[in-house]
Amino acid sequence: MVETATFGMGDQPHHETAQWTCPHGRHVGQGCVTCYRAAAKPDPGLPLWAAVAWFTSPRPIPIKVLHDVHRHDRNFALDQPSTPLVFLLTGQARAAQGVEAVACLVGFLLQSRGTVEDFTVTEVRATRF
Numbered sequence: 001m002v003e004t005a006t007f008g009m010g011d012q013p014h015h016e017t018a019q020w021t022c023p024h025g026r027h028v029g030q031g032c033v034t035c036y037r038a039a040a041k042p043d044p045g046l047p048l049w050a051a052v053a054w055f056t057s058p059r060p061i062p063i064k065v066l067h068d069v070h071r072h073d074r075n076f077a078l079d080q081p082s083t084p085l086v087f088l089l090t091g092q093a094r095a096a097q098g099v100e101a102v103a104c105l106v107g108f109l110l111q112s113r114g115t116v117e118d119f120t121v122t123e124v125r126a127t128r129f
Protein backbone atom coordinates (compact mmCIF):
# COMPACT_ATOMS: atom_id res chain seq x y z
CA MET A 1 0.00 0.00 0.00
CA VAL A 2 1.49 3.30 -1.09
CA GLU A 3 0.18 6.74 -0.32
CA THR A 4 1.69 9.67 -2.09
CA ALA A 5 1.17 13.38 -2.12
CA THR A 6 2.82 16.09 -4.13
CA PHE A 7 2.89 19.70 -3.04
CA GLY A 8 3.64 22.87 -4.88
CA MET A 9 2.47 21.47 -8.20
CA GLY A 10 -0.69 23.52 -8.49
CA ASP A 11 -4.04 23.38 -6.78
CA GLN A 12 -5.06 20.16 -5.13
CA PRO A 13 -8.58 18.92 -4.63
CA HIS A 14 -9.76 19.70 -1.14
CA HIS A 15 -10.19 16.05 -0.15
CA GLU A 16 -6.51 15.40 -0.81
CA THR A 17 -5.56 18.26 1.46
CA ALA A 18 -7.73 16.80 4.21
CA GLN A 19 -6.20 13.37 3.72
CA TRP A 20 -2.76 14.82 4.33
CA THR A 21 -3.61 16.53 7.57
CA CYS A 22 -2.56 14.69 10.72
CA PRO A 23 -4.93 14.15 13.68
CA HIS A 24 -3.54 17.32 15.26
CA GLY A 25 -4.62 19.44 12.31
CA ARG A 26 -1.11 19.90 10.92
CA HIS A 27 -0.53 19.53 7.21
CA VAL A 28 2.20 16.96 6.61
CA GLY A 29 4.21 19.51 4.65
CA GLN A 30 4.47 21.56 7.85
CA GLY A 31 5.40 18.59 10.00
CA CYS A 32 4.00 17.80 13.44
CA VAL A 33 6.07 17.73 16.61
CA THR A 34 3.25 15.93 18.43
CA CYS A 35 3.32 13.13 15.85
CA TYR A 36 7.12 13.09 16.09
CA ARG A 37 7.04 12.68 19.86
CA ALA A 38 4.23 10.11 19.74
CA ALA A 39 6.30 7.94 17.42
CA ALA A 40 9.12 7.86 19.97
CA LYS A 41 7.18 5.33 22.04
CA PRO A 42 4.92 3.71 19.50
CA ASP A 43 2.31 1.08 20.13
CA PRO A 44 4.01 -2.04 18.70
CA GLY A 45 0.65 -3.07 17.28
CA LEU A 46 0.61 -0.11 14.91
CA PRO A 47 1.68 -0.58 11.30
CA LEU A 48 5.21 0.33 10.31
CA TRP A 49 5.61 2.90 7.56
CA ALA A 50 8.47 3.94 5.35
CA ALA A 51 8.07 7.68 5.02
CA VAL A 52 9.80 9.87 2.47
CA ALA A 53 9.87 13.65 2.17
CA TRP A 54 11.60 15.76 -0.46
CA PHE A 55 12.26 19.30 0.60
CA THR A 56 14.17 22.34 -0.46
CA SER A 57 16.32 24.49 1.77
CA PRO A 58 17.24 28.11 1.09
CA ARG A 59 20.78 27.33 2.21
CA PRO A 60 23.11 24.35 1.91
CA ILE A 61 22.94 21.89 4.80
CA PRO A 62 26.42 21.05 6.11
CA ILE A 63 27.59 17.54 5.38
CA LYS A 64 28.08 17.00 9.11
CA VAL A 65 24.36 17.49 9.64
CA LEU A 66 23.58 14.98 6.92
CA HIS A 67 25.77 12.44 8.69
CA ASP A 68 24.37 13.21 12.12
CA VAL A 69 20.90 12.34 10.93
CA HIS A 70 22.15 8.89 9.97
CA ARG A 71 23.09 8.34 13.60
CA HIS A 72 19.58 9.20 14.70
CA ASP A 73 18.00 6.25 16.47
CA ARG A 74 14.92 6.01 14.32
CA ASN A 75 16.43 4.95 11.03
CA PHE A 76 16.08 8.45 9.66
CA ALA A 77 18.40 9.43 6.87
CA LEU A 78 18.98 12.75 5.16
CA ASP A 79 20.46 12.73 1.70
CA GLN A 80 21.17 15.18 -1.05
CA PRO A 81 20.45 13.14 -4.17
CA SER A 82 21.82 15.42 -6.88
CA THR A 83 20.28 18.85 -7.11
CA PRO A 84 21.74 21.57 -4.89
CA LEU A 85 19.40 22.64 -2.08
CA VAL A 86 17.06 19.71 -2.72
CA PHE A 87 17.10 17.10 0.02
CA LEU A 88 15.55 13.73 0.68
CA LEU A 89 14.59 12.71 4.20
CA THR A 90 13.58 9.11 4.78
CA GLY A 91 12.61 7.26 7.91
CA GLN A 92 10.52 4.56 9.49
CA ALA A 93 7.74 5.21 11.95
CA ARG A 94 4.91 3.28 13.53
CA ALA A 95 1.62 5.09 13.20
CA ALA A 96 -2.02 4.36 12.61
CA GLN A 97 -2.01 6.23 9.29
CA GLY A 98 0.57 7.10 6.69
CA VAL A 99 -0.16 10.78 7.20
CA GLU A 100 1.02 10.52 10.81
CA ALA A 101 4.21 8.76 9.77
CA VAL A 102 5.03 11.57 7.34
CA ALA A 103 4.02 14.30 9.81
CA CYS A 104 6.41 12.62 12.27
CA LEU A 105 9.19 12.56 9.70
CA VAL A 106 8.79 16.23 8.83
CA GLY A 107 8.41 16.94 12.56
CA PHE A 108 12.00 15.80 12.86
CA LEU A 109 12.99 18.77 10.70
CA LEU A 110 11.07 21.06 13.04
CA GLN A 111 13.02 19.58 15.94
CA SER A 112 16.23 20.18 14.03
CA ARG A 113 15.82 23.95 13.71
CA GLY A 114 19.22 25.48 14.06
CA THR A 115 20.77 22.88 11.80
CA VAL A 116 18.02 22.82 9.19
CA GLU A 117 17.01 26.45 9.41
CA ASP A 118 14.19 26.49 6.96
CA PHE A 119 12.61 24.06 4.58
CA THR A 120 9.83 23.71 2.05
CA VAL A 121 8.39 20.24 1.59
CA THR A 122 7.65 19.56 -2.05
CA GLU A 123 6.62 15.91 -2.05
CA VAL A 124 5.93 13.16 0.46
CA ARG A 125 5.25 9.46 0.31
CA ALA A 126 4.26 6.84 2.85
CA THR A 127 4.55 3.13 2.18
CA ARG A 128 3.19 0.54 4.58
CA PHE A 129 5.42 -2.44 5.25
Ligand SMILES: [Zn+2]
Nearest residue numbers: 022024032035
Ligand atom coordinates in the same frame (compact mmCIF):
# COMPACT_ATOMS: atom_id res chain seq x y z
ZN1 LIG B 1 0.24 15.36 14.38
